[in-house]
Amino acid sequence: MTIVENPDRRQWLIGAGAVAAAVVTDVASAAALQPEQESVNPMLTLAAQEFWADKNGVRLWVYRKRVNTAAPSPYGLLFLVHGSSYSGKTMFDLAVPNRTDYSMMEHFARLGFDVWTMDHEGYGHSDRTKSNSDIASGAADLKVAMDLIRRETGQERAAFFGQSSGALRAGLFSNLYPQHVSKLMLDALVWTGKDAPTLAQRRKMLPQLQASNVRKINREFYASVFTRDDPNATERMLGDVVAEAELKYGDTVPTGTYLDMVTKLPIVDPTKVQCPVLITRAEHDGIATDEDIVGFFERLPNADKQLVKIGGLAHTAPLGINRHRFWHALYAFLTMPDRRAPPA
Secondary structure, X not given: OEEEEEOOOOEEEEOHHHHHHHOOOOHHHHHHOOOOOOOOOOOOOEEEEEEEEEEOOEEEEEEEEEEOOOOOOOOOEEEEEOOOOOOHHHHHOOOOOOOOOOOHHHHHHHHOOEEEXXXXXXXXXXXXXOOXXXXXXXXXXXXXXHHHHHHHHOOOOEEEEEEOHHHHHHHHHHHHOHHHEEEEEEEOOOOOOOOOHHHHHXXXXXHHHHHOOEEEXXXXXXXXXXXXXXXXXXXXXXXXHHHXXXXXXXOEEEOHHHHHHHHOOOOOOHHHOOOOEEEXXXXXXXXXXXXXXXXXXXXXXXXXXXXXXXXXXXXXHHHOOOHHHHHHHHHHHHOOOOOOOOOO
């Protein structure tokens, strides 16, 4: 199914016939997008598509957003990997009342990327199974999604961004399938978990996490996500907006990523990450210490690596008040010129 958004009328039109009627921006207007500049053209019409990938009989929802034009996106594929408590669309394409700029997918699509995400097993639109949807399961989800993307686009590689446990999913995927990862961006990453305040609290939940493959979520939980590290890093209403988006899928999410982070770390081997890497770290984030992340960073073998700490942000940086500073760091990394060989 294809969905085209007309930003002038702010409505969604669905279906092939509606697509033809809704495209009010000429294809030539895509030229107004200047990939060299970090600026977006709000008049560009965006197209969104939904797909289904199959993982051994488990249906997984895959979602795409890009400028509505037949021409390839100037910067290629960007795959966004969600964390432990949100589905893909909530994390990366959130509609916030009276706001127009919370969608990371929309922002990067307007900058010239072909942007993808998915709901992992047990989350959002994807099948809810008896699996606890741990990190290894998430890496397997990414593999079947990437197989689908390859069939749709003919492209073998994408830049991957992972947030929180999504960083672990994306990092493990890069260990297992380096041929599919052109660049890797990790936010709210944890490596060994040593001395991490948030993980110390989660260890207290270990009996509960081991007793069930799902954990309960509610409005209070989503409010706490945005207040636990720094309540001033996000808008006050955001917990309610996220709860409204997520609770329509049910009142549980899988336990696997939480359980992995308190019993199985380290999961990602930095020495096996072959591509360029950006690690972003919020000013306030108890998921890991600075020392833990620096240790991971030092072991990355590719000379093209960056570690960026950004003030004014907490654990869920993509939805923070200062998310534009965060997006800027990602954009600068993604658009760095290719390395030139020395002259002969």
